[in-house]
Amino acid sequence: DGGITQSPKYLFRKEGQNVTLSCEQNLNHDAMYWYRQDPGQGLRLIYYSQIVNDFQKGDIAEGYSVSREKKESFPLTVTSAQKNPTAFYLCASGGLRETQYFGPGTRLLVL
Amino acid sequence: AQSVTQLDSHVSVSEGTPVLLRCNYSSSYSPSLFWYVQHPNKGLQLLLKYTSAATLVKGINGFEAEFKKSETSFHLTKPSAHMSDAAEYFCVDYQTGANNLFFGTGTRLTVIP
Numbered sequence: 001d002g003g004i005t006q007s008p009k010y011l012f013r014k015e016g017q018n019v020t021l022s023c024e025q026n027l028n029h030d031a032m033y034w035y036r037q038d039p040g041q042g043l044r045l046i047y048y049s050q051i052v053n054d055f056q057k058g059d060i061a062e063g064y065s066v067s068r069e070k071k072e073s074f075p076l077t078v079t080s081a082q083k084n085p086t087a088f089y090l091c092a093s094g095g096l097r098e099t100q101y102f103g104p105g106t107r108l109l110v111l
Numbered sequence: 112a113q114s115v116t117q118l119d120s121h122v123s124v125s126e127g128t129p130v131l132l133r134c135n136y137s138s139s140y141s142p143s144l145f146w147y148v149q150h151p152n153k154g155l156q157l158l159l160k161y162t163s164a165a166t167l168v169k170g171i172n173g174f175e176a177e178f179k180k181s182e183t184s185f186h187l188t189k190p191s192a193h194m195s196d197a198a199e200y201f202c203v204d205y206q207t208g209a210n211n212l213f214f215g216t217g218t219r220l221t222v223i224p
Contacts, residue, residue, distance in 0.1 A: 004154070040120070042201060042214030043155075090154055096212055097143050097162075097205045102154030 003027065006091050006103035013078065013085060014111050021076045021106045023091035031095060032074040036060060037088040037105075046089075049074055078108060086110050114138065114213035115204045123221040130174075130189040132218045134202030137183065143205035144185045146176055149217075150198045158200075161185060172196070197222045 004025045013019045025032065031050050035043040045058030049068040063082025068074055078085045091103040118133040136142055143162050147155040159170025166178045172195075176187045185202060202215040 006154075040216060042115075042216045044214075045211065088152075092154075096210060097207075099145075099157045099160065100155070100212070102147075102156070104154050105152065107152070 004091060004093055004101055004103035006089075006106050008106060009104070011106055011108045012111050013108060016080045018077055018079050019108070021078070021089055021091075021108070023074045023076065023103060024072055025074075025091075025093045025101070025103075026072060027093055027101060028071070029093035029095075029101070030071070031093060032068070033092045033100070034058075034064075034066065034074070034076045035090045035092065037090060043090065046076065114206060115202050115215040117200075117202050117215035117218050119218050120216065121219045121221065123223060124192045125223045126194055127191050130187070130192045130196065130220065132187040132200050132202075132220065134185045134187065134215060135183050136185060136202075136204045138204055138206055140207055143207075144176075144178065145203040145205070146170065146174070146185075146187050147201045147203060148198050149201065155201065158187070192220075192222045194222050194224065196220060 007022045033048040034046040037043050044060050046064050047066040049055040052071050055066050055068050065077045089106045092100040094100045116135045141163050145160045146158040148158050149155045158174050159168045161168050161178045169175045174189045199217045199219050201217050204213045
């Protein structure tokens with residue numbers, strides 16, 4: 001069953017806490033992306049990685065960090081510096097000009 | 112500047128009637144345009160994409176879109192709405208210069224039985 005998996009489905013963050021969202025793909029794509037979705041808005045790019053061990057900031061990278069140690073995995077950490085983290089987070093893989101394949105998303109809530 | 116404008120935030124249609132979701136783009140160069148669908152609490156799924164081959168693009172689930180350069184539009188249509196079409200729809204533009212995707216703010220489609 002090929003595709004992208006994200007976990008957990010729901011995540012709760014306490015004040016001052018860092019949390020990590022998981023994203024795994026078995027589509028053999030070089031490029032992976034993290035988007036943030038807020039109600040009534042389109043998706044906004046947080047970080048992207050074109051290849052292993054390389055990643056670039058997107059439009060709203062402040063308060064987030066990523067790593068890309070393996071082709072299949074692109075975890076996103078929401079740090080305590082992100083003051084408004086409540087959102088729906090979507091991971092995707094594929095080319096920007098080609099079809100992007102999205103995971104089912106993680107909803108992050110603040111306690 | 113906003114690259115993609117979805118003209119309606121919410122569209123309601125009766126089951127069996129036509130669907131029209133409007134999108135205007137502002138790319139200067141030949142754009143790559145996409146329509147994605149998102150069901151509640153799910154990821155996005157590609158419906159169709161335009162990459163300068165044919166101006167009328169057919170997608171999955173009976174949807175199609177027509178690229179009109181003179182109107183800078185890429186409206187999504189379906190002849191007959193089904194209950195399962197109720198979802199959020201996003202128009203997306205790939206801009207070569209920015210090497211980035213620009214998402215519209217989405218149109219929520221409600222299908223009334």
